[in-house]
Amino acid sequence: MDLTLLYRGPLASCDYDCPYCPFAKRRDSRAALTADRAALERFTAWAAGQTGDRLSVLFTPWGEGVVRSWYRRALVELSHLPQVRRVAIQTNLSCRTEWTAEADLDRLALWCTYHPGQTPYDRFLGKCRELARGGVRHSVGIVALPGHLEHARRLRADLPERVYLWVNAAEGHTYTDTEAARWTDLDPLFPYSRHPHTSAGLPCRTGESVVSVDGDGTVRRCHFVDTPLGNLYDGSYRAALRPRPCPLAVCDCHIGYVHLESLPLYDVFAGGVLERVPAALPLAARQAAPSHIRS
Numbered sequence: 001m002d003l004t005l006l007y008r009g010p011l012a013s014c015d016y017d018c019p020y021c022p023f024a025k026r027r028d029s030r031a032a033l034t035a036d037r038a039a040l041e042r043f044t045a046w047a048a049g050q051t052g053d054r055l056s057v058l059f060t061p062w063g064e065g066v067v068r069s070w071y072r073r074a075l076v077e078l079s080h081l082p083q084v085r086r087v088a089i090q091t092n093l094s095c096r097t098e099w100t101a102e103a104d105l106d107r108l109a110l111w112c113t114y115h116p117g118q119t120p121y122d123r124f125l126g127k128c129r130e131l132a133r134g135g136v137r138h139s140v141g142i143v144a145l146p147g148h149l150e151h152a153r154r155l156r157a158d159l160p161e162r163v164y165l166w167v168n169a170a171e172g173h174t175y176t177d178t179e180a181a182r183w184t185d186l187d188p189l190f191p192y193s194r195h196p197h198t199s200a201g202l203p204c205r206t207g208e209s210v211v212s213v214d215g216d217g218t219v220r221r222c223h224f225v226d227t228p229l230g231n232l233y234d235g236s237y238r239a240a241l242r243p244r245p246c247p248l249a250v251c252d253c254h255i256g257y258v259h260l261e262s263l264p265l266y267d268v269f270a271g272g273v274l275e276r277v278p279a280a281l282p283l284a285a286r287q288a289a290p291s292h293i294r295s
Contacts, residue, residue, distance in 0.1 A: 001052075002054045002209060003054070003055055005055065005056070005057050005210075005213050006223060007214075008061060008212065010035055010039060011061045012026055012028055013033075014062075016094070018115050018118060026063065033068070042233070043074075047078055051083055055085065056084070057084065057088070058255070059087075059088070059089040059090065060089075060090055064095075066094075071089065072095075072099045075089060075108060076108075079107040079108045080107075086109060086274050091110055092112070092114075093127045097127055100136045108137065112127075112128065112131075114155060115142075121151065121154065128140055138277075139275055140155065140165055141276070143168050144169050145173070146179075152165070167183045167187035169193040192257070197250060197260060198249070198250055199257065200248060200249050200250075201246065203245055205261065206222040207225075210259050213232050219240075221244070222259070223253075224256050225248065227247075254276065267279070
């Protein structure tokens with residue numbers, strides 16, 4: 001079985017206080033951190049036992065995972081499993097990067113987000129350059145708030161051309177065509193993020209080849225549909241895997257709509273769906289984007 005798993009354990013603490021994030025500067029208790037560590041170790045052990053499957057894993061913690069030793073260890077261990085095609089995590093890159101040298105760099109990837117005002121620009125850029133020098137596959141991105149535009153332009157100028165700079169539309173924010181064009185100049189794929197995607201009744205890979213898993217092992221089709229499909233650890237989820245249409249009116253998060261079969265994003269991000277790395281330079285993708293989503 002080829003299966004992509006989006007894992008989100010109980011971790012909810014973060015070292016940043018971004019005003020657009022509900023988990024900013026949240027602190028987990030010692031007990032909560034212990035529970036998160038145990039849950040992640042259980043998941044890693046499960047993956048190690050799936051020798052008959054082909055797995056891809058994206059960690060999407062509410063908080064910042066890579067500052068925790070157990071997430072770094074899990075990423076390294078999973079990267080060395082022959083049945084794991086890719087293991088990736090969303091991170092603010094506030095941690096050290098030396099640990100990546102222990103991983104199989106053909107399988108490890110990082111989805112990095114720059115949050116202006118939370119860390120010095122040069123510090124963040126330095127971390128990105130460390131990843132590039134170390135051969136760590138990664139993407140870099142930013143939230144499209146008006147005050148972030150110059151930061152994004154600076155990042156695009158300073159990052160290697162081969163590193164994709166993605167731009168996420170800010171939740172609840174609308175963009176004029178002029179504003180959207182500025183962001184699209186930086187990320188030609190921004191039009192996919194600009195508006196929520198109508199998804200009701202459309203085919204989606206979630207629930208068939210892509211699933212969401214929480215710390216207890218409860219499997220759902222994705223992070224945004226609460227109906228359980230079964231449990232990872234007793235194998236009950238397997239019988240529920242099948243093609244199914246999206247039950248929601250819209251999908252407005254990249255980790256959700258990237259799996260919609262009505263969008264060409266599996267081709268755009270071929271080989272890099274989990275870490276948000278396009279198969280080719282985004283300019284070509286911009287020209288190929290459907291007209292109904294262009295700026």
